Amino acid sequence: MNIRTAATILLLCLLASASAAERHLRNKFLDRLYSIAKDFSRLDTNYIEPQKYNYAVMLQNTNTYEMYRISNGNQQSVDLAPAPSYKVGPYFGWRWIFLGYTLDVTHLGSRNKRTGIDLSLYSNQIGIDLFYRTTGDDYHIRRIELGDDAKIDVSPLRGVDFGGLHANIRGFNLYYITNHKKFSYPAAFSQSTRQIRSTGSPILGVGYTHHRLSMDWKTLRDVVTAHLGHKPEFEDLAMNSFAGTVKYDNYAVMGGYGYNWVFARDWLFGASLSASLAYLHTISEEEKQQGASANIFRINKFTVDGIARLGLVYNNAKWFAGASAVFHTYNYHEKEFSTNSVFGSVNFYVGFNFGKRK
Incomplete structure (x- = not known):
């Protein structure tokens, strides 16, 4: 070699x-x-029973609520809210995923249809909610204040129709369950597992929500004048900053706690409360058109918001039924201008699992 x-x-x-x-x-x-x-x-099977089926079908009734409060530095404010919307629709689930569509049955005969699309992905450790909702133009005045100096009876305005507000919302929430081996968040809100022993867990997360709001202040002034015979002098700063279309971008870091209480066989009551430190950025169409030099009030600030969830579930592994509620609050406060908004939904559902896992 x-x-x-x-x-x-x-x-x-x-x-x-x-x-x-x-x-x-x-x-x-x-x-x-x-x-x-x-x-x-x-997971710890002493606390959580794994899902025994691959698929689920569910019929859900969703009732949505919302409210906007807009106020200024002159102690003038207005609360606007539509009548509650009642929606019905089917949902289909595959393991961690639930996808559904709801139709607003209260506005089937009109052009003012409210629709909502929700996609939820759940695992033991991480969950994500994706949502898109559109609202109509059937708002009503729930409460209005014209200032301390305005000695005027505003009761004739309560319940008056107001078509000058249009809004929609889209976004996501991503959350992490620290005690995920024992605490099942999906057991209370997606029925993909069963909680068999009571326990709780801290919850951490991030979220993004985009709001599009179109407010017609001139229409509001005309409505007030027509019903009270009084032309309100709304503060110019609030008028100029919040006229037309406004877009809210909400970037949030969340922290909270959830608890699942198994109070009887196959029954569960779950509750969680999270507070978020949010960065709220708002930009108006007027600012885009006039440029950065435009003398328009800007909202660009940190704020504290909240999310509350409640769930009552009966689940015997094959059949399940229950109710759940979710409410979000968004806030901004400044000397010259402030806004508060609340979005919420209450769901009633019934369904069954099929396609047993091997």
Whole structure:
């Protein structure tokens, strides 16, 4: 054997050894990923019963509520809210995913249809809610204040129709369950597992919500004048800053606590409350048109918001039924201008699981 042949054989042996080492490292890495994935869904069966089925079908009634309060530095404010919207629609679930569509049955005969699309993805550790909702133009004046100096009876305005406000909302919430091996958030709000022993957990998360709001102050002034015979002098700053279309971008970091109470066999009451430190950025169409030099009031501030959830569930693994409620609050306060808004929904549902897992 000459030197060239020996060198070639040695090189081939080294390459084969390197390939074996690479395969070992790759397999070790894949095994580690698989272990992480398994740990992602691992749970304590003394507290949580895993889902025994692959699919679920559900019929849900959703009742939505919302309210806007707009006020200024002259102690003038107006509360605007539509009549509650009653929606019905089917949902289909595959393991952690629930996808559905609801139709507003209270406005079937009119152009003012309210619709909502919701997509929820749940695991033991992480959950995400994606939502898009549109509202109509059937707002009513719930409460109005014209200022301390305005000695005027405003009771004739309560319940008066106001078509000058249009709004929609879209966004997501992403949350992490720290005590995920024992506490099942989906058991209370998506029925994909069953909580069999009471426990709680801290909840951490982030969220983004985009609001589009179109407010017609001239129409509001005309409505007040027509019903009271009085032309209100709304503060110019609030008029100029909040006229036309306004877009709210809400970036939030959330923290809270949830508790699941198993008070009887197959029954569960769940509740969670989260507060969020949010960065609220608002920009108006007028500002876009006139440029950065426009003398328009801007909202660009941190604020504290909140999310509350309640759920009552009967779930015997095959059939389930219950009710849940979710309410979001958004706030901004400034000396010259402030807004408060509340969005909420109350759901009633019934469904069953099928396609048993092997």
